[in-house]
Amino acid sequence: MKAVGSSVPRKDGIGKATGAARYADDLVFPGMLHGRTIRSTVPCGRIRSIKLDFDTTGFTIVDYRDVPAKNAVDLMSQDQPFLVENEVRHMAEPILLLAHEDRETLLAAKVIIEYDEAEPLFDPEKSTVSFKDIDIVKGDVASALSSADVIVEGVYRTGHQEHVYIEPNGVVAVPEDEGGVAIYGSVQCPFYVIKALRCLLGSAHPNVRVIQTETGGGFGGKEEYPSMIAGHAVLLAIKSGRPVKIIYDREEDMIATTKRHPSIVRHRTGVTKEGRLVAMDIDVILDGGAYVTLSPTVLSRGCIHAAGPYNCDNVRIQGRAVFTNTPPNGAFRGFGAPQTEFAVEVHMDRIAETLGMDPVELRRINALKPGDRTATGQTLRDDTSAHMVLEEAVKRTDFDKKRKEWKGTNKSIGLSLFYHGAGFTGAGERNLKSRARLELTPAGVRIAVGSTEIGQGTRTMHAQIVTDALGIPYETVEVAQPDTSRVADSGPTVASRTCMVVGKILEECAAELKDKLGGMSPAEYYSKNGPMSVERMYEPPDWIQWDDNTYLGDAYATYGWGCDVVELELDRDTYEVRPIKITAVQEFGRPIHPALAKGQIEGGTAQGLGYALLERVVMRNGAMANGQLTNYVIPTTLDMPEVDVVMMENPYPGGPFGAKGLGELPMDGPAPAVVNALRGFGLDLREIPATPELLSTTPAI
């Protein structure tokens, strides 16, 4: 039996279900100290004085002066300090680090910081500092707008979203021989952490390594911020000479770490009376927060997806990610696309309303087909499935009938059509030069990559690909724990690339290894000749052309496609929304492990429903005021409707066994489908989360 395409037993083993799996907070080292971060309590200003109002005996205390090399988290830019030197740019910014062996004593320590406060900036529309500007031009929007039959305009807004991985952030830094330090942590991207630590520590500590512990969810939230925490733990470990554990509690995690960028998206669309899109003028603003982090690439993905899965000859997409005095926003599943696809999909329903046209018909007329050109001028290939997922979703849910019959009742149905580019944008994968390695073992082979298992099934899915590519038993394939001193740098575990890109390198490694084995099994070869390994670098398809200056070309090697249909009820007295059912029809090439793939769609859909209806971050004076799970509410079992998943296939020739990326796609669809369903009640809603408070003040259409 082939491993690929069947739901084989997972490589995780039983440990997650017995409690034996070891997460960062489960690790204990001899002599270990607990670490704590002292943070700013103003959103903007300068530090006037710091007073340690406790007995410092037994404490290790670190400030910016303890940084060996450079006080900057090395990510896209080096603007964010590990520890504030003087200027505070946001609430909960790290200023001082304390460590002590007794946690209660540590938590009781009181530090008094005085500030010279300055006027903070919270409104992204008033910000004059942009981290990144994007301008995508296709055709001539101005003249196409002037000749359009109808022009539809609208402004769409989305709020912050908190990741709420159930395991909060945490790392342990352990001093090793010859000035080395090992970091054990809950991280998505061990090699990002290494890069940041090299910048922080310089040549004085060349031997740092990062080992990923079992990780209790990430969703983008453990992409960049763990570099900060690891840096803090390492500084304390170096100064004390002892292992230091820093585990955030839920409130610290929610208040201090990154969130999904809030967005304001403006659409001005020209359309013919028959419903053909002739001009799309789109303006995207993302609130980046106080430092650059990953905002330029979040904006990039957001802008590229902003015109939705539609064919239009004249498109202009302008975007900027701007500075505000709030904690930096960062990576979150979907990475800018959920925001812009929310806007365009609600806008499409508004265009249909304006034309008096059926929303499905409007999409049928305009949805992308093979051979069509996207906003960046990419000519789509045969693996384009917008029409296929749309027709399947409409048929499966009896959409037209329900839409008609439910008019005027407390029930409504809404739909969204969406797509998501897999892998890094444009030339990203070529520049990344990801590597993967296969090593012979006495029993078979070992996969040695930095790609992390964070719940989505990396270990299992990679092992399936190698199993079939080598033609050996699945049980003889093992997966190394990511340790930056031992595994190949396969790039970050982000951007729906772990299967499609890293899986592809592994498939090629397996083909080369098979060649070298000369007909022997891995075990036979090993017993005769000893160890052997094969390492290869990713080569993106040679047809990919991309210009970073003009933002024109093949933005992604391929796209996943989805159509979500939401059925819901509204209580017209309380404005409480109850989703009854969501149908998620998604095409992502081919599922390597159907049960895991289904889990990605079900889980991403749940996060999307939370984003649409429940998850509201309340910012007060630049800090999250509802930083507890008591009042920041994610979907529970009682909030979730039935989720009907349909996985459709349209293989991508450049992916392993035809697979595309999947992780982010399901996040893009639920919010606009929910809002489009709510518009069926005559509510002119253009914003999420659609809380009862918001709905009660939403004007009629």
Next chain:
Amino acid sequence: MQFNLNGNDVEVQSHPMSRLLDVLREELALTGTKEGCGEGECGACTVLIDGEPVCSCLIPVSQVQGAEVVTIEGLGGNHPLQQLFMNEVGAQCGICTPGMIMAALTLPDDPTLDDVKTALAGNLCRCTGYSAIYRAVLKERAQRHYAPAEDAEGRHGG
């Protein structure tokens, strides 16, 4: 302080107001019980106290004096729910899984889907959207229904 833990009597030295969660994880080194929020909202720290599911982050250890406490470690490694959570992908990242399994143990014998949703309403999962968890739990109950009587022995709760 004495109580029965996973079938054995234990005596602990921690301060009586220490959270049961910390006593389990630190003094007794049973790290299968997880902390997700520390305020009783997420259910990752669920254990059974005299058969009832309780968030161990909210309970001072003095409150379990003389009680029977069961943690995920008390199930051993062969409970069908544990296997099914893995096979049905009810566990993705796994951090909510021990608490989720402990809560599921308290379900009645022939639960409806609504029973399962209600029993697990205090346990948050951010990965699965819960569907796969329902599949694991309902499959276990269906199997139990048709399993020989002796198979049900040695199980805690439910």
